[in-house]
Amino acid sequence: MSARSIPADAPGASWLRSAFTRNRLLELLPFILLTIVLILLALFVPNFFNSRNIINIFVQASTLGLMAIGMTAVMISGGIDLSIPSVMALSAIVGAMNLRDGGSVLGSSLLMLLVGSLAGCINGFAVAYLKMIPFVVTLAMMTIATGTSIWITNSVSVPVVSEELFSLVLDRTLGIPRPIIIMAAMALIATLLIRRSVFGRWLYAVGINVKAARVSRIPATRVVFGAYVVSGFFAGLTAIILSARLGAASANMGNDGVVLDIVSSAVVGGVSIYGGVGGPLGAVLGAIFITVISNSMNMMQVSFFTSLMIKGVVIIAFVFFDSLKKR
Amino acid sequence: MLPVRSSSESSWARTRQFLLSHGFEIVLVLVVLFYTVSAPRFLTATNIIGLLHAAAPLMAIAAGLTLVVMMGKLDISVGSTAFLTTSVGTLLMVRQGVDPLLTLLIVLALGALIGALNGFIVVVLRINPLITTLGTMIGLRGIGLELTKSTNISLPEDVRRLGNATIGPIFVDILIALAIMAIIHLIHRRTAFGRQIMAIGNDADTAARLGVRVPRVTFLAFVLCGLLAAIGGVLTVVQVGAVSGSIGSGLEFTAVSVIVIGGISLFGGEGSILPGALRGVLMLEIIRNGLNHLGADPYAYRFVNGAIIFIAMYADSLRAQVPVETHAFESEEVSAQPRTQSP
Numbered sequence: 001m002s003a004r005s006i007p008a009d010a011p012g013a014s015w016l017r018s019a020f021t022r023n024r025l026l027e028l029l030p031f032i033l034l035t036i037v038l039i040l041l042a043l044f045v046p047n048f049f050n051s052r053n054i055i056n057i058f059v060q061a062s063t064l065g066l067m068a069i070g071m072t073a074v075m076i077s078g079g080i081d082l083s084i085p086s087v088m089a090l091s092a093i094v095g096a097m098n099l100r101d102g103g104s105v106l107g108s109s110l111l112m113l114l115v116g117s118l119a120g121c122i123n124g125f126a127v128a129y130l131k132m133i134p135f136v137v138t139l140a141m142m143t144i145a146t147g148t149s150i151w152i153t154n155s156v157s158v159p160v161v162s163e164e165l166f167s168l169v170l171d172r173t174l175g176i177p178r179p180i181i182i183m184a185a186m187a188l189i190a191t192l193l194i195r196r197s198v199f200g201r202w203l204y205a206v207g208i209n210v211k212a213a214r215v216s217r218i219p220a221t222r223v224v225f226g227a228y229v230v231s232g233f234f235a236g237l238t239a240i241i242l243s244a245r246l247g248a249a250s251a252n253m254g255n256d257g258v259v260l261d262i263v264s265s266a267v268v269g270g271v272s273i274y275g276g277v278g279g280p281l282g283a284v285l286g287a288i289f290i291t292v293i294s295n296s297m298n299m300m301q302v303s304f305f306t307s308l309m310i311k312g313v314v315i316i317a318f319v320f321f322d323s324l325k326k327r
Numbered sequence: 328m329l330p331v332r333s334s335s336e337s338s339w340a341r342t343r344q345f346l347l348s349h350g351f352e353i354v355l356v357l358v359v360l361f362y363t364v365s366a367p368r369f370l371t372a373t374n375i376i377g378l379l380h381a382a383a384p385l386m387a388i389a390a391g392l393t394l395v396v397m398m399g400k401l402d403i404s405v406g407s408t409a410f411l412t413t414s415v416g417t418l419l420m421v422r423q424g425v426d427p428l429l430t431l432l433i434v435l436a437l438g439a440l441i442g443a444l445n446g447f448i449v450v451v452l453r454i455n456p457l458i459t460t461l462g463t464m465i466g467l468r469g470i471g472l473e474l475t476k477s478t479n480i481s482l483p484e485d486v487r488r489l490g491n492a493t494i495g496p497i498f499v500d501i502l503i504a505l506a507i508m509a510i511i512h513l514i515h516r517r518t519a520f521g522r523q524i525m526a527i528g529n530d531a532d533t534a535a536r537l538g539v540r541v542p543r544v545t546f547l548a549f550v551l552c553g554l555l556a557a558i559g560g561v562l563t564v565v566q567v568g569a570v571s572g573s574i575g576s577g578l579e580f581t582a583v584s585v586i587v588i589g590g591i592s593l594f595g596g597e598g599s600i601l602p603g604a605l606r607g608v609l610m611l612e613i614i615r616n617g618l619n620h621l622g623a624d625p626y627a628y629r630f631v632n633g634a635i636i637f638i639a640m641y642a643d644s645l646r647a648q649v650p651v652e653t654h655a656f657e658s659e660e661v662s663a664q665p666r667t668q669s670p
Contacts, residue, residue, distance in 0.1 A: 147629030151629075311466075
């Protein structure tokens with residue numbers, strides 16, 4: 001059918017066709033949209049393209065990007081982790097309390113990573129070994145983590161006051177704030193791991209077809225477990241940066257809006273919610289895109305609530321494009 | 328259902344099966360016993376009526392959500408639906424002076440409309456229901472907060488009084504909620520629509536081949552779910568006496584946990600409204616009410632809620648003994664057309 005419909009005497013036309021197939025267009029869509037948004041911003045928001053605001057956007061995007069990398073690991077395996085922001089908040093609170101009670105900066109940071117990874121282990125154990133549904137497992141974890149955060153803090157935020165931590169996390173290296181460097185480094189490492197390591201290949205295999213993966217003797221259970229631990233670890237890492245940046249840790253750090261941002265980042269960055277497709281670099285680009293939207297809406301003085309609304313529409317639209325790609 | 332065990336199996340296997348199939352009753356009895364012993368005012372008529380009164384909104388919302396869950400889908404926008412519809416209703420009454428009865432109709436219509444929006448996105452745009460309702464959950468709350476400027480708005484005095492209306496010793500909203508559950512139960516058990524929902528929940532493809540109009544039934548279930556979420560919202564707001572930004576927040580998670588506790592499988596095709604969903608609501612409310620009587624730290628409630636969901640789901644997965652399932656989302660074709668007969 002399709003072979004016949006391409007005229008044989010027009011090679012130029014067939015080249016044009018392959019360049020502008022629907023799938024190609026859909027793959028480029030995020031970049032096309034980002035370009036349109038950036039042009040609009042340049043025209044209508046005077047201070048948008050000033051170097052301070054650009055750096056500000058990247059610093060804001062760094063925490064979202066790190067969480068999106070964790071989410072990518074889980075989403076490639078075919079699952080979803082709604083508990084990332086609440087686990088991040090819980091880790092930050094536990095670390096901040098340790099710091100407040102005289103713990104060292106290193107110890108508190110390690111504690112944050114540990115709490116995050118531990119929550120990831122519980123999620124992974126429930127999904128991979130107990131065969132529970134990822135969406136609901138992480139929903140329960142989200143409730144438990146937020147509940148614990150509220151419980152141990154009585155809903156009061158815990159101050160983080162440590163010059164040592166601030167300089168460690170927030171200083172600039174070569175003029176670039178460290179959160180940006182950390183995000184870039186993590187995106188690079190994660191991309192290398194996922195493209196070059198055995199674990200990465202297994203992860204994609206499990207996400208594409210878990211039964212086929214099992215038949216090919218891939219330890220699917222352990223791979224899925226690992227994906228959730230990675231996601232928990234990145235929640236802990238984000239906790240360190242965010243608590244230093246905010247100078248406080250509270251249960252509110254991981255509110256519902258953040259979950260949506262993470263899922264949007266991953267989906268906009270080309271990570272499929274059906275598993276097996278996408279990578280960390282895309283997710284980080286997605287995080288930058290989402291941050292640009294939030295930041296510009298903020299600068300245009302659109303209210304927070306309206307921005308929630310617009311983001312809800314953006315995520316549904318991108319999942320819709322994603323589903324078009326599949327057909 | 329579990330296969331029938333042969334007699335050669337150990338008594339432990341039989342005990343385990345007994346615990347799994349009667350787990351709910353055992354836990355309920357233990358919980359009630361514990362509270363009765365430790366809190367003297369727990370098992371009194373006043374407290375039980377108060378408990379049902381507090382549970383009434385959740386009953387309505389859980390009834391609607393159950394229909395969607397039985398189809399093997401989820402709607403986590405119910406809390407935001409309850410919030411947005413009642414915000415609009417309250418603003419209409421307070422700012423525009425619209426008649427309460429007309430407002431009620433508008434609120435219910437708006438709920439059905441939101442359900443229709445979810446249904447449209449799921450059925451026509453073929454977007455996964457979880458992502459759809461995650462998007463609408465956040466988006467709708469955004470609209471509601473924008474409309475109310477996230478402040479508290481009190482209901483008119485005469486409407487507020489309805490929240491404590493009683494017939495004899497029993498609150499009216501308990502009767503309304505129970506009536507709704509009974510109606511949904513009848514729809515589920517006695518109508519073609521109800522059976523088609525179960526058929527879709529068991530296997531959407533097979534249902535489509537048997538001639539079930541999967542898209543239409545899916546759409547209708549979402550509409551009903553939105554409508555009942557609005558009713559639940561009305562019951563909540565009338566009880567509270569005002570609409571505030573926190574109305575219905577976290578309600579979707581409570582409703583899902585209630586459904587899981589009620590033995591309704593999240594994989595679809597299993598469970599009942601009565602007694603299933605109702606016993607889930609009661610269980611959660613009893614645990615909460617009891618914690619209250621024991622003077623537990625109110626900040627701990629959310630943690631306890633999460634733990635309960637986790638335990639209930641673990642029991643669910645044991646009972647269902649589902650095959651390996653690591654995928655959060657099955658890319659099933661919601662709008663698969665029934666296969667036409669070849670000439």
